[in-house]
Amino acid sequence: MQSGLRSKLLEAFSNAEGGFVSGQKLSEYIGCSRTAVWKHIEDLRKDGYELEAVRRLGYRITKKPNKISDNEIKIGLKTMKMGHHVHFEETVSSTQKIAQTLANEGAEEGTIVVAEQQTNGRGRMARQWYSPSGTGIWMSLIIRPNIAVQAAPQLTLLTAVAIVQAIEEITPLKPDIKWPNDILINGKKLVGILTELQAEADRVHSIIIGTGINVNQSISDFPEELHHVATSIHLETDKQWDRAQLIQEILLKFENLYSLYLAQGFRPIKLLWEGYAVSLQKPITARTINGTVVGKAIGINDAGVLLIQTSDGSVKQIYSADIELQ
Amino acid sequence: MQSGLRSKLLEAFSNAEGGFVSGQKLSEYIGCSRTAVWKHIEDLRKDGYELEAVRRLGYRITKKPNKISDNEIKIGLKTMKMGHHVHFEETVSSTQKIAQTLANEGAEEGTIVVAEQQTNGRGRMARQWYSPSGTGIWMSLIIRPNIAVQAAPQLTLLTAVAIVQAIEEITPLKPDIKWPNDILINGKKLVGILTELQAEADRVHSIIIGTGINVNQSISDFPEELHHVATSIHLETDKQWDRAQLIQEILLKFENLYSLYLAQGFRPIKLLWEGYAVSLQKPITARTINGTVVGKAIGINDAGVLLIQTSDGSVKQIYSADIELQ
Numbered sequence: 001m002q003s004g005l006r007s008k009l010l011e012a013f014s015n016a017e018g019g020f021v022s023g024q025k026l027s028e029y030i031g032c033s034r035t036a037v038w039k040h041i042e043d044l045r046k047d048g049y050e051l052e053a054v055r056r057l058g059y060r061i062t063k064k065p066n067k068i069s070d071n072e073i074k075i076g077l078k079t080m081k082m083g084h085h086v087h088f089e090e091t092v093s094s095t096q097k098i099a100q101t102l103a104n105e106g107a108e109e110g111t112i113v114v115a116e117q118q119t120n121g122r123g124r125m126a127r128q129w130y131s132p133s134g135t136g137i138w139m140s141l142i143i144r145p146n147i148a149v150q151a152a153p154q155l156t157l158l159t160a161v162a163i164v165q166a167i168e169e170i171t172p173l174k175p176d177i178k179w180p181n182d183i184l185i186n187g188k189k190l191v192g193i194l195t196e197l198q199a200e201a202d203r204v205h206s207i208i209i210g211t212g213i214n215v216n217q218s219i220s221d222f223p224e225e226l227h228h229v230a231t232s233i234h235l236e237t238d239k240q241w242d243r244a245q246l247i248q249e250i251l252l253k254f255e256n257l258y259s260l261y262l263a264q265g266f267r268p269i270k271l272l273w274e275g276y277a278v279s280l281q282k283p284i285t286a287r288t289i290n291g292t293v294v295g296k297a298i299g300i301n302d303a304g305v306l307l308i309q310t311s312d313g314s315v316k317q318i319y320s321a322d323i324e325l326q
Numbered sequence: 327m328q329s330g331l332r333s334k335l336l337e338a339f340s341n342a343e344g345g346f347v348s349g350q351k352l353s354e355y356i357g358c359s360r361t362a363v364w365k366h367i368e369d370l371r372k373d374g375y376e377l378e379a380v381r382r383l384g385y386r387i388t389k390k391p392n393k394i395s396d397n398e399i400k401i402g403l404k405t406m407k408m409g410h411h412v413h414f415e416e417t418v419s420s421t422q423k424i425a426q427t428l429a430n431e432g433a434e435e436g437t438i439v440v441a442e443q444q445t446n447g448r449g450r451m452a453r454q455w456y457s458p459s460g461t462g463i464w465m466s467l468i469i470r471p472n473i474a475v476q477a478a479p480q481l482t483l484l485t486a487v488a489i490v491q492a493i494e495e496i497t498p499l500k501p502d503i504k505w506p507n508d509i510l511i512n513g514k515k516l517v518g519i520l521t522e523l524q525a526e527a528d529r530v531h532s533i534i535i536g537t538g539i540n541v542n543q544s545i546s547d548f549p550e551e552l553h554h555v556a557t558s559i560h561l562e563t564d565k566q567w568d569r570a571q572l573i574q575e576i577l578l579k580f581e582n583l584y585s586l587y588l589a590q591g592f593r594p595i596k597l598l599w600e601g602y603a604v605s606l607q608k609p610i611t612a613r614t615i616n617g618t619v620v621g622k623a624i625g626i627n628d629a630g631v632l633l634i635q636t637s638d639g640s641v642k643q644i645y646s647a648d649i650e651l652q
Contacts, residue, residue: 146615148645150476150629153527180528195527200520201479202506202646289472303476319474320528 005030009040010075013061022058064242066134066216068114072244081110082141082251082258089113091133093120096196096210099140103198103206113140114247121212123192129212132221135232137213137243141254144206145262149199152207153319154266154304156181156195157273159209162254163191164276169249171233171241176278179297179306179323184278187325188231190214211250216240266302274299279323284308286321293318331356333397335366339387340401348384390568392460392542394440398570407436408467408577408584415439417459419446422522422536425466429524429532439466440573447538449518455538461547462558463539463569467580470532471588475525478533479645480592480630482507482521483599485535488580489517490602495575497559497567502604505623505632505649510604513651514557516540537576541569592628600625605649610634612647619644 008030012021021029026037041051041059048065064072070086077083085108092098092115099113118131118138131138143155160177167173167183167190175191176184183191194210214232222230233241261269274280279297286293286308295310306318334356338347352363367377367385374391390398396412403409411434418424418441425439444457444464457464469481486503493501493509493516501509501516509517520536540558548556559567587595600606605623612619612634621636632644 149478149523150631150645152475152525156527197475197525197527198522199478199525200522201482305476319476 005032005040006043007071007075009037009044010071013059014075016060018060020054020057020060025058064244066240066243068116068137068244068247073112073114073247076245077248077251079110079248079251079255082255083110083112083247084108085111087111087113089115091115091117091119092138094118094122094210095138095140096122096194096208099142099208099210100196100198103142103208107142109142109144111142112247112251113142114138118212122210123194123212129192129194130223130226130230131212132217135217135221136215137211137247137250139213139247140208140210141251142206142208143258145204145258147204148202149197149204150303151266152197152199152204153180153195154261154269155207155209156193157300157304158257158261158269159193159195159211159254160191161269161272161276162257163193163211163213163250165253165257166246166249167191167233169253170246171237173233173236175276177273177276178325179277179279179300180304180320185231185236189229190231190233190236213246215243215246266304270300270302270304279306279325283326285324285326286318287324288318288321293321297323331358331366332369333401335363335370336397336401339385342386344386346380346383346386351384390570392566392569394442394463394570394573399438399440399573402571403574403577405436405574405577405581408581409436409438409573410434411437413437413439415441417441417443417445418464420444420448420536421464421466422448422520422534425468425534425536426522426524429468429534433468435468435470437468438573438577439468440464448536449520449538455518455520456549456552456556457538458543458547461543462541463537463573463576465539465573466534466536467577468532468534469584471530471584473530474528475523475530476629477592478523478525478530479506479521480587480595481533481535482519483626483630484583484587484595485519485521485537485580486517487595487598487602488583489519489537489539489576491579491583492572492575493517493559495579496572497563499559499562501602503599503602504651505603505605505626506630506646511557511562515555516557516559516562539572541572542566592630596626596628596630605632605651609652611650611652612644613650614644614647619647623649 012026012029023034023037027034050063051059052062053059070088073086095113095115115138117133121129121131123129164175167175178184181193182189192212197207198205216234217232284297293308293316295308298307298309300306308316338352338355349360349363353360376389377385378388379385396414399412421439421441441464443459447455447457449455490501493499501511504510507519518538523533524531542560543558610623619634619642621634624633624635626632634642
């Protein structure tokens with residue numbers, strides 16, 4: 001099936017919001033014969049869609065395949081800009097790498113790179129991010145804000161808020177944020193965020209925000225050594241979740257927060273972030289390149305830098321560290 | 327001539343510090359016959375070296391060609407690390423672009439890219455930098471400091487200090503620094519600095535510092551429209567200058583300041599920078615993306631951000647702007 005016709009067909013079902021659409025209506029909407037409509041519906045079935053056909057009422061989709069594709073992301077997407085260009089691949093080494101190349105070639109703000117599988121998914125500090133096929137959201141988003149380099153780390157915090165809001169919107173979970181870039185459920189890692197940038201000293205060229213979200217993994221999908229540190233939305237809710245829908249919700253929440261940020265600065269984002277932050281007002285250990293800082297996390301400053309009050313009362317600014325809650 | 331033999335030969339002359347070196351000594355030093363030495367000396371002459379040959383004393387170099395090459399930069403270089411890897415090309419589109427590729431491929435800290443000519447030299451904000459052949463220093467330096475992204479713009483200011491110190495060491499000129507990245511003589515642009523970085527939100531991968539230095543241009547080497555805004559060291563001193571020697575001095579000054587910076591932070595660099603800054607304590611106009619700020623430049627803060635006091639007494643932080651002195 002031509003992808004244009006398929007999009008129109010899925011769009012027609014999407015507009016009906018789960019209800020029936022008659023063959024006549026479908027044939028008018030996509031501009032082809034009723035026989036052709038029937039063929040396209042068979043193609044959808046082959047691709048994993050389940051459809052109900054009822055005489056006089058027409059067709060309705062009862063189950064979408066749990067796959068991500070350009071179409072699945074675009075149809076029903078409510079954003080103005082984010083996700084309007086989708087670069088989808090089945091298997092990539094890392095979505096960040098592809099997004100970087102696209103950004104260098106001038107890709108528009110809002111372009112996303114999504115894959116079903118990453119063979120070399122990266123986390124912060126060149127660490128691995130385990131990204132098995134068809135289970136999670138492995139996505140990189142390109143943005144081009146007119147901000148100073150000094151402000152770029154704020155975007156990691158903004159993204160964390162957007163993802164928590166989207167998860168709360170769609171699932172019953174209430175995740176926590178751990179500075180700077182992890183989202184946890186019951187202390188286990190659910191989401192990692194990797195923000196990378198290319199910039200001049202006083203002008204950001206592009207920021208690429210990579211997210212790894214564990215959605216439908218069962219315990220056997222994680223290697224043994226991750227069992228006590230990682231979890232998935234499925235493991236916490238005992239349900240399978242529609243990843244494309246989650247992507248749409250994340251893009252929408254991100255776009256709203258990003259508009260707010262560009263208009264009013266980091267202050268409102270900071271307040272939202274602090275509401276989700278698990279590491280605040282607790283004793284923590286921060287391991288930095290220059291040594292370990294032990295104290296109480298008292299907040300973040302307007303630059304997104306973590307503030308730790310040590311036992312002598314002084315406040316240390318932490319730009320980069322691994323945080324351990326005590 | 328093999329470049330290894332040529333290096334040895336030039337090294338022998340360099341060790342003699344302008345004095346004579348006997349054919350016997352040269353033949354021992356580079357490990358070949360006296361006839362071969364004579365041949366290599368003829369090759370040097372063809373490449374633009376002027377040599378004096380005196381019976382019983384041997385040879386001495388009376389004039390080096392005003393060319394830049396791997397050898398010219400390396401021989402006599404006094405740094406520990408900066409400039410030890412030289413990527414030289416006659417003509418490039420932009421040394422920054424090549425340095426970025428090298429950095430992505432893992433080039434070591436201290437690697438420099440130098441060209442005799444840039445066909446598409448870039449300044450700040452994607453502006454052109456006029457870089458005609460054989461007249462200036464078009465160079466990009468790769469460094470990999472363990473610093474936060476927020477600190478990266480400080481490296482532009484550090485580089486400006488290094489270049490001013492090098493110019494003062496070698497020439498009689500006393501240049502001024504104009505925030506953030508220009509070096510001026512009598513209000514005309516002598517040097518431009520372009521700092522670019524690739525980073526994670528909390529970790530710098532590489533910083534590439536590009537410098538365009540107008541050295542030996544005469545007035546006819548500048549296009550008409552630059553006559554009132556640009557100058558060269560030659561135009562200000564009426565002499566031709568050895569560009570390779572200037573590069574060596576810049577690398578040395580940079581290395582010293584960079585070590586100081588990594589050990590003690592930005593504070594000592596800030597003090598040096600303020601001593602050269604022409605824009606401080608004067609009424610200035612700063613044109614930013616978000617509008618124009620008029621006031622008195624009162625200094626830079628510890629992040630390298632320019633502070634302007636406006637007429638109502640408030641202090642504005644300027645991250646990025648074009649500055650006009652009044």
